Amino acid sequence: MLHTPLWKRLLIVAIIVWGILAALPNVFYTRVEQHNDANKAIAAAEGVATEDQAAARGLWPEVLPSALMSLGLDLRGGAHLLARVQVADVYAQRIDALWPEVRDALRDVRDQVGAVRRQPSVPGVLRVTISTPDGMAVALEKVRALATPVMTLTGAGASDLEVVAEGQDIVVQLSEAERVATDQRTVQQSLEIIRRRVDEVGTREPTIQRQGDDRILIQVPGIGSAQELKDLIGTTAKLSFHQVLGRTSDAGADPGARNKLVGDAYDKDIFYIIADEAVVGGEELTDAQPSFDQNGQPAVNFRFNPSGARAFGDYTAAHIGEPFAIVLDDEVISAPTIQAHIAGGSGIITGSFTVEESTNLAVLLRAGALPAKMTFLEERTIGPELGQDSIDAGKLAGIVGMVAVAAYMVLSYGLFGVFANIALAVNVILLIAVLSTIGATLTLPGIAGIVLTMGVAVDSNVLIYERIREELRDGKSPARSVELGFERAFSAILDSNVTGMITAVIMFMIGSGAVRGFAVTTGIGIFTSMFTAVYVTRLIVTTYINWQQPKALVV
Amino acid sequence: MAWRLRLVPEKTTIDFFKLQWVTFGASVLAVVVSLLAVAVIGLNFGVDFKGGTTIRTESTQELDVGVYREALSGLSLGDVAITQVFDPGFRADQHVAQIRIEAQEGEEAITPEAIAAIEAALVAVDPAITFPSVESVGPKVSSELIWSAVLAIAAGALGIWIYVWLRFEWQFAVGTVAALIHDVVVTVGVFSIFQLKFDLTIVAALLTILGYSVNDTVVIFDRLRENLAKYKTMPLRDMMNLTANETLSRTIMTATTTLISLTCLIILGGDVIRGFVFAMLFGVVIGTYSTLYVAKNIVLMLGLDRSDKPKNGKPLDHEFANVDA
Numbered sequence A: 001m002l003h004t005p006l007w008k009r010l011l012i013v014a015i016i017v018w019g020i021l022a023a024l025p026n027v028f029y030t031r032v033e034q035h036n037d038a039n040k041a042i043a044a045a046e047g048v049a050t051e052d053q054a055a056a057r058g059l060w061p062e063v064l065p066s067a068l069m070s071l072g073l074d075l076r077g078g079a080h081l082l083a084r085v086q087v088a089d090v091y092a093q094r095i096d097a098l099w100p101e102v103r104d105a106l107r108d109v110r111d112q113v114g115a116v117r118r119q120p121s122v123p124g125v126l127r128v129t130i131s132t133p134d135g136m137a138v139a140l141e142k143v144r145a146l147a148t149p150v151m152t153l154t155g156a157g158a159s160d161l162e163v164v165a166e167g168q169d170i171v172v173q174l175s176e177a178e179r180v181a182t183d184q185r186t187v188q189q190s191l192e193i194i195r196r197r198v199d200e201v202g203t204r205e206p207t208i209q210r211q212g213d214d215r216i217l218i219q220v221p222g223i224g225s226a227q228e229l230k231d232l233i234g235t236t237a238k239l240s241f242h243q244v245l246g247r248t249s250d251a252g253a254d255p256g257a258r259n260k261l262v263g264d265a266y267d268k269d270i271f272y273i274i275a276d277e278a279v280v281g282g283e284e285l286t287d288a289q290p291s292f293d294q295n296g297q298p299a300v301n302f303r304f305n306p307s308g309a310r311a312f313g314d315y316t317a318a319h320i321g322e323p324f325a326i327v328l329d330d331e332v333i334s335a336p337t338i339q340a341h342i343a344g345g346s347g348i349i350t351g352s353f354t355v356e357e358s359t360n361l362a363v364l365l366r367a368g369a370l371p372a373k374m375t376f377l378e379e380r381t382i383g384p385e386l387g388q389d390s391i392d393a394g395k396l397a398g399i400v401g402m403v404a405v406a407a408y409m410v411l412s413y414g415l416f417g418v419f420a421n422i423a424l425a426v427n428v429i430l431l432i433a434v435l436s437t438i439g440a441t442l443t444l445p446g447i448a449g450i451v452l453t454m455g456v457a458v459d460s461n462v463l464i465y466e467r468i469r470e471e472l473r474d475g476k477s478p479a480r481s482v483e484l485g486f487e488r489a490f491s492a493i494l495d496s497n498v499t500g501m502i503t504a505v506i507m508f509m510i511g512s513g514a515v516r517g518f519a520v521t522t523g524i525g526i527f528t529s530m531f532t533a534v535y536v537t538r539l540i541v542t543t544y545i546n547w548q549q550p551k552a553l554v555v
Numbered sequence B: 001m002a003w004r005l006r007l008v009p010e011k012t013t014i015d016f017f018k019l020q021w022v023t024f025g026a027s028v029l030a031v032v033v034s035l036l037a038v039a040v041i042g043l044n045f046g047v048d049f050k051g052g053t054t055i056r057t058e059s060t061q062e063l064d065v066g067v068y069r070e071a072l073s074g075l076s077l078g079d080v081a082i083t084q085v086f087d088p089g090f091r092a093d094q095h096v097a098q099i100r101i102e103a104q105e106g107e108e109a110i111t112p113e114a115i116a117a118i119e120a121a122l123v124a125v126d127p128a129i130t131f132p133s134v135e136s137v138g139p140k141v142s143s144e145l146i147w148s149a150v151l152a153i154a155a156g157a158l159g160i161w162i163y164v165w166l167r168f169e170w171q172f173a174v175g176t177v178a179a180l181i182h183d184v185v186v187t188v189g190v191f192s193i194f195q196l197k198f199d200l201t202i203v204a205a206l207l208t209i210l211g212y213s214v215n216d217t218v219v220i221f222d223r224l225r226e227n228l229a230k231y232k233t234m235p236l237r238d239m240m241n242l243t244a245n246e247t248l249s250r251t252i253m254t255a256t257t258t259l260i261s262l263t264c265l266i267i268l269g270g271d272v273i274r275g276f277v278f279a280m281l282f283g284v285v286i287g288t289y290s291t292l293y294v295a296k297n298i299v300l301m302l303g304l305d306r307s308d309k310p311k312n313g314k315p316l317d318h319e320f321a322n323v324d325a
Helices: A006-044 A051-057 A088-107 A133-144 A176-200 A226-234 A306-318 A355-366 A384-413 A415-437 A444-473 A478-510 A514-548 B020-040 B065-073 B112-125 B139-167 B170-193 B200-230 B236-268 B271-302
Strands: A078-085 A116-119 A125-130 A161-166 A169-174 A207-211 A215-221 A239-248 A259-264 A271-275 A285-292 A298-304 A324-328 A331-334 A346-349 A374-382 B052-059 B080-085 B095-102 B130-137
Touching: A006 A051, A006 A415, A006 A514, A078 A176, A078 A226, A088 A116, A088 A125, A088 A133, A088 A169, A088 A176, A125 A133, A133 A161, A133 A169, A169 A176, A176 A207, A176 A215, A176 A226, A215 A226, A226 A374, A226 B112, A271 A324, A285 A355, A298 A306, A298 A355, A306 A346, A374 A384, A374 B139, A384 A415, A384 A444, A384 B052, A384 B130, A384 B236, A384 B271, A415 A444, A415 A514, A444 A478, A444 A514, A444 B200, A444 B236, A444 B271, A478 A514, A478 B139, A478 B200, A514 B200, B020 B170, B020 B271, B052 B112, B065 B080, B065 B095, B065 B112, B095 B112, B112 B130, B130 B139, B139 B170, B139 B200, B170 B200, B170 B271, B200 B236, B200 B271, B236 B271
Parallel strands: A259 A331
Antiparallel strands: A078 A215, A078 A374, A116 A125, A125 A169, A161 A169, A207 A215, A239 A271, A239 A324, A259 A271, A285 A298, A298 A346, A324 A331, A374 B130, B052 B095, B052 B130, B080 B095
16 A cells, blocks of 8 residues: 555665765865865876875765865855947947958049048948049949858848948948847957956856856956956957067077067977067957868968058068967967968968867967957955855854754654654755756855755645644544545645746746856755655655554654 | 644634735735835835945954945045944954945946045055955946846746646636735835845845745645535635635644744844845745735635536546545
């Protein structure tokens, strides 16, 4: 009658054992954290471990799970920034760069359009007056010829420029499709740069996310203040191309006047003596893409703007066979030899790259400087002491709350209260286990969610017990009452938990930050509490009934 | 018979409708007063919703809000509110204050120079001061946050309405949602009347209240549905009383365990989440009240179709009702 199949019993026990193992690392938080850090460092060094790292790795057995709940900013301390990328900046840059091309194109048909003059206009719009209005059709045709198709998913084939005539003026601006594509690129590029900047300082688990169309959320634990973070991401990577005068392995070598000594980015023992003055600066680079050279080796294609192209062309023509250095943030990332005169402003960097390295280099080259300005819409700094205070307070409240609820349950339901408390303990363990495994971030409202879950989790047990009491009052046998109690309470348990789940899901979808953290813990808490109330308690109670065979039952 | 702690006697026959006009009137009045309070007094929005900056200061020296205010008065920051924070968890020499500065004209977020100036001014009057947290929200983001908060609560209520409608009858859905709105509005009203800080975490608390209140209501409705199938001729009013009495023990039990958890949090959980916990604490109390006195009453007023005809070809009761004859 009160039979639970063996496989079901084993499954329940297996889940509980898994929960205990997966929750365990959080009890030894700093220990496991050191172990994980050491593992990461050793993996980064391709298996080579220093003595300290090996010791740190030994702090936690490799066979046990080592995933931890990560602590949110409010618990660990750190900085939070919400930045808006001013994507429109890029429109203006693009349009300004277009003016010389428009001028040159119209110069070819000067006899038909007359004199060409740029008129002042709002940023992002190019307004050009021609002195012979009759030539408008020709002029428009010429300018439109400068446009290139935009590759987008929806607007395939759309032109990147919108060229219209307004009286005597030709008005040029980026088309809608191109704006969307540009925005996408600008934000993506900003994101890459920020990620690279933040990763450079090597903080633990930074969050760098795109939000909405033009926003970027940056959360960096352990950093002193939002201002520090702003300074960090605001520094632009400086890219330049230099003449190479020599190579040395001596870090103290004297580079000579108007030269400087720069290290190699990949090899610590190589130093280059390069000319102080750059041949071309990174600000003149318009694009860089990973590609392959004629031998099928990974390489990086790049392109300069017209003035950069001229300078680079002149230089390469004069220095064939000599090496030149590509310098990023005062480190030489590549020093290829000039094979031929590079005219037209585009070139290719070859080296012994892997595909991945060429992709990264292209990103680095593109990601030299932030493409557009950023404004900060929201910034928060939380000190580590405040976070520690919050953790301590949350822990204390959690433990006291749990003891109080447990005591109350025992007073109310006796032995069955003890059963409910075992289920409650399993519930908390499973909740922590799931949070650790999915890598959820624990925030202060999240802790409140856990404490609240403990209060609400017993609700399912209460529903079942009250029902069992009623069935007992109706004069049914203990075993029958227990069976009916579980069966009949289930509908109410399901309904009440589904509605709770609805609000948790909505909080997760719409909310941000604190609200989300709370939604995650309460949502998972609903699942684990249903599991423990329905399966774990049932298993304990049926085992008890089958074993003791009580004639009368007091719940 | 073993002794058991019982807050509710084993068998109760409380007539929950005896004073139904008084309780219902009180609820309507509370909702109206809350709405008026929000309209007239308004809410004490935190920086999440109003924009601006809050700085938390901590010092080992005894702090004087007046001295702080004076120190900042020269900086022309507009409206500056300084409150001292007390918490039983603080150390004896831990003196904490919260400084709130309104959003500055034309700025999307506070400038670093302004923060540096504020910190310098405070350090000048209290060298031991530290700044454990600085939070700044621009007016653009804050207005979006208000909308997303309102949207979240509306979506939550809608989701619950649909679920209850699908699982029960439309009258139950109306009753449930009316009870929810009652709980949320009155809680917001309390925040308005006492001018407690209303920020994003309070919205999370309101959503939790929504979840708790509906949980409570649904458990009673679930039993009511069962009884509807069981006693076909009992007057609706009597049946509702019977149902509420049958489930009263559980209602009080769950409310108590939840209140125990929340009480621990409000006393020991630190001042950072106190507002959040207070909202939930209040919400649980009012949610329990509304379950007993608002949701059912509305269903009674709307009446139920109790003809035996199966609705939409399905029996009126649910799949678990016929498990045991």
